[in-house]
Amino acid sequence: MKRIMTLLVLVLVFLPLYALHAEDPVEIVIYNNSGAMSAAQGGAASDPKHVEFIHDYILKRTGVSVKVIPPVIGNEEEKLNAMLAGGVQVDAFWGNWDKYYGKGVIIPLNDLMPKYGPSILPKWPQESIKAMTDKDGNLWGIPRVTPTIATNPWVRTDWAEKLGVKFPETIDELETYLEACSQNKDKLAGDDTIILLAEIQGKHNSQGIFQTFVGGFTEYGFSNWPDEGKIKPYFLQEGYLDFLTTMNRWYSKGYMYPEFASLSREKVRELVKTGHVAATATWYSNVANVHWDMNQVAPEANFEMIPLGIEGPKGKAETVRPATTQGMMISAQSKHPEAVVKVMELLYSSPEAYATSSKGPEGVNWEWTDKEKGLFKLLTEQLNYVREFDFAVGLPVQATAGVDNAMFLKENEVWGLAGKGKRPPMGLDFSRGKMPYDAGVIYDVNELAEKIPTYNDLVRVIEEEQIKFITGDRPLSEWNDFLQELNDLDLATWIDVHTEIYNRNQ
Numbered sequence: 001m002k003r004i005m006t007l008l009v010l011v012l013v014f015l016p017l018y019a020l021h022a023e024d025p026v027e028i029v030i031y032n033n034s035g036a037m038s039a040a041q042g043g044a045a046s047d048p049k050h051v052e053f054i055h056d057y058i059l060k061r062t063g064v065s066v067k068v069i070p071p072v073i074g075n076e077e078e079k080l081n082a083m084l085a086g087g088v089q090v091d092a093f094w095g096n097w098d099k100y101y102g103k104g105v106i107i108p109l110n111d112l113m114p115k116y117g118p119s120i121l122p123k124w125p126q127e128s129i130k131a132m133t134d135k136d137g138n139l140w141g142i143p144r145v146t147p148t149i150a151t152n153p154w155v156r157t158d159w160a161e162k163l164g165v166k167f168p169e170t171i172d173e174l175e176t177y178l179e180a181c182s183q184n185k186d187k188l189a190g191d192d193t194i195i196l197l198a199e200i201q202g203k204h205n206s207q208g209i210f211q212t213f214v215g216g217f218t219e220y221g222f223s224n225w226p227d228e229g230k231i232k233p234y235f236l237q238e239g240y241l242d243f244l245t246t247m248n249r250w251y252s253k254g255y256m257y258p259e260f261a262s263l264s265r266e267k268v269r270e271l272v273k274t275g276h277v278a279a280t281a282t283w284y285s286n287v288a289n290v291h292w293d294m295n296q297v298a299p300e301a302n303f304e305m306i307p308l309g310i311e312g313p314k315g316k317a318e319t320v321r322p323a324t325t326q327g328m329m330i331s332a333q334s335k336h337p338e339a340v341v342k343v344m345e346l347l348y349s350s351p352e353a354y355a356t357s358s359k360g361p362e363g364v365n366w367e368w369t370d371k372e373k374g375l376f377k378l379l380t381e382q383l384n385y386v387r388e389f390d391f392a393v394g395l396p397v398q399a400t401a402g403v404d405n406a407m408f409l410k411e412n413e414v415w416g417l418a419g420k421g422k423r424p425p426m427g428l429d430f431s432r433g434k435m436p437y438d439a440g441v442i443y444d445v446n447e448l449a450e451k452i453p454t455y456n457d458l459v460r461v462i463e464e465e466q467i468k469f470i471t472g473d474r475p476l477s478e479w480n481d482f483l484q485e486l487n488d489l490d491l492a493t494w495i496d497v498h499t500e501i502y503n504r505n506q
Contacts, residue, residue, distance in 0.1 A: 171216050
């Protein structure tokens with residue numbers, strides 16, 4: 001009888017494992033170009049034991065074996081396109097769906113989400129879901145971003161105090177601070193002092209100095225705007241030339257980092273870490289996510305956002321970045337698209353799974369301090385994990401499990417995570433800036449390219465020539481000539497097509 005009972009116990013113990021592994025696990029490949037790995041603070045590389053643990057954690061709970069392909073930092077899209085063109089197995093990846101759906105590269109998720117991922121979409125605001133959906137109602141991916149105001153100017157409070165300069169609240173006061181830093185480099189970081197670290201192409205399609213400052217000089221900010229019954233581009237607004245004039249003055253005086261137009265986020269973060277930067281106009285995480293690293297070199301250094309948002313002659317200078325078409329997509333070549341959604345459902349439905357995927361093994365890298373509130377603490381500052389399996393990226397999931405740790409303090413303050421920061425959090429307090437006039441309208445790049453024969457030329461010329469105006473390679477006196485060049489490239493059709501799409505969405 002004793003032997004029979006022992007056998008029965010063994011059967012009960014191993015029956016679930018047998019059921020789980022009765023069939024070979026489904027194998028999928030995820031290219032993690034979500035931005036998580038480039039923002040990782042866990043070290044230069046992952047401990048193979050951590051990677052194995054998280055792989056097995058997901059496998060045990062979903063029956064899915066996930067292989068992760070890391071991105072080439074700075075060339076994420078190039079690597080993705082090469083893999084897709086070369087027939088390499090990639091079941092899921094991140095990008096802008098309107099760049100891929102017209103080529104038949106991705107599949108809609110409408111039928112998959114209710115069956116395999118019921119916890120995912122309810123966590124996202126409708127603006128984000130709408131941005132991932134085409135005009136026919138096809139959902140092309142899991143959202144990556146919410147509307148945010150996160151291309152903020154950050155200023156060194158310790159340097160402002162050292163120089164006896166008021167912490168700036170306006171663009172004029174910021175210029176006073178920049179001038180003081182320029183004239184007193186010997187009191188800061190000497191010749192290594194970087195006055196203003198700015199960019200024009202940032203993370204999540206952010207637009208650097210444009211989203212940071214244009215609203216201070218124009219009525220609608222960095223946004224298309226209404227005029228004479230038409231939707232016109234941001235640079236035709238009254239006051240826009242004043243913005244370019246200010247940027248040109250800052251560049252000419254040596255305030256702006258010379259290579260601002262070509263900076264990668266890796267280079268921006270590398271420079272912030274040195275403790276030599278006085279102010280920034282870049283995506284928030286380029287400061288917040290490396291602030292702790294900077295303090296290991298310069299303990300006294302402290303960056304702060306301008307609490308109420310920086311002001312200019314025309315009001316709030318920052319422009320809200322609405323939800324975009326960026327998200328996690330499933331390849332049309334995937335043999336198991338449902339497996340991708342199953343894995344995402346695990347991370348969205350379980351705070352423990354999310355914390356494990358983003359920080360590593362529980363009990364080794366972290367432990368709960370208040371599980372009911374979703375709060376945990378780190379057990380080590382050397383996580384030895386660079387977030388290979390951190391797929392559930394975005395604020396809706398971050399809010400389910402937060403870590404109260406100095407390493408993540410600045411990010412927590414921006415988003416109000418782990419009980420930190422203000423309410424509403426500064427990154428979500430849209431009163432700090434201007435909402436785009438056409439927020440929520442998706443201008444499908446495929447439709448734009450089809451209906452505007454010169455679309456790509458217009459995009460290129462607008463970007464290239466504005467950089468020249470800022471750097472002085474083209475004098476501002478030629479601004480009207482530039483506008484005529486755009487008219488010659490059929491800017492009128494650009495306006496007509498954008499007006500048509502805007503009206504269709506009302």
